[in-house]
Amino acid sequence: METRSNHVLVGSVVLILIAVMALFLVWIARWGAGSDKEYDIFFKQSVDGLAKGSAVLFSGVPSGQIKEIALTPDPQFVRVRISVGRDTPILVGTTATIQGSFTGTSTIQLDGAQKGAPPIVCPEQNPLADCPNGVPTIPAKQGGLGALLNSAPKLLERISTLTERLNEVLSDKNKASITGILANTDRLTGALADRGPEIAATLAETRVAVQQAGEAAKQIGTLASSTNSMINEDIRPQTKHLGETIASAKKSMDTLSEVLEQAKPGVQSFSKQTLPEVGALVHDLREMSQALTGVAERLDRGGAGSVLGQPRLPDYKASK
Template structure:
């Protein structure tokens, strides 16, 4: 009985010592993590491969680990990941968290992007919906690919199926026909290449002539501008003097017209007298002169034909025949 009692005491003491050792280890663990900082990260993607105790690195340097992974109660579309990092880790404003996956299935959290002289991330500089400052997430390239691998495989399978349908026997025949038509078109283009070159050469000549014509037009336009400038200068500089001369000429013409009008008014009575008395008398005189001229012509002709004696002789009487 005494031996059995000793074994019971030894077992009890051993269990007590083991319990004290466990409590001491837990106390040491809590003592080591008491000064660590806690942050929350809200991922709106799958966090497959991430577990409690997963490593947290800053620019590749281990600074902490994941302490808790939960679906966010306010929005189940987000996964809340709480991390603990060393107290001297520079978690500044601008720092982002990336979920980095690997082919082995183990995921880690990579922190980077801290800006120099920026304030640290605290509840005063960012939100604290769950009692810890929030580090904004950033989609990681390789991790995003790993997370979306099932979707990529599904789309790849769909693409392969559609390519198989596209490359069926009937479609291959259609593609062969298209290639033959393309070859014929290429041959036709090759056959028309010389004509195309000639057309291009003619087009270049035409463009050159058009350019020369444009240059000539610009010269004509320049000459016209110079003429217009000269005309404008002539009108502006000499137009005033010319206008004065024209005004003087018009005044002189007006004066001459007024003088002619007065002269005509003065000559109107004389013209009436001339037409009423002088001209009829002159006409009568002209008639008398015409009669006198005819008489003198008759006398002259008689002298020429019969002599001077015909003027002084009597007039011959006609012969009288008693039988008649």
């Protein structure tokens, strides 16, 4: 009876110790978990390779693990909750990327924190806008290898399309055309090689022609300069004198116009009164001239007596 009582007592003590140890371990676990900080990351890409318990790295240093992976009401995003140590500097500017590997295991890489920036926390006003699930949110961006792996299907599709188009370009018909083009190009280069001396001579003649054109242009420039000098030295002074002469002639014409204007009344009086009298005088002089002419002729024929007396009758002789 006493032996059974001792076994029961020992068993009870052992059970009590085990229960206390379990409670201590649970408390330690809760205390350790309570010292971590939790954040949500919303990835707009596949999270293939991530799993609950996967490592979270900050600048390559292990800093926590993934606590939960879940879908969101928006099918474009996947929510990943992580837990990191309290000493991890999750500051404004920190971003999260999925660091993939060819072995199939992926991790979350945190970087981009800037010294002096405030920590990422839920705002006191309207916290659900930045913290829809009660914890701060770290912005996500596509990583190099992750973005490459995500774009691999599209890349393969484009490579396949490019290969098909290359096959179309390198069809038998196009190959024959390309062969003809290459043959024609070969013949053209051969012809150019044969005509090499003629081409060289043509180039030399062209060079001489260009040189002569340059000399002609130089001579034209010299001629233009000489013409300009002649215009400046000879023609422009003469033009100046001509302008002075024209101005003097104009002044003389203006003076003559004034004189004519002043003489206009006298000219009109002369034309109306004097001209008729002069006409009558000329008529009288003309008649007097004719009379004098007749007298002179009579003097020539009969002398002075013909003028003073009657003219003599001719002698009459009787016929036998």
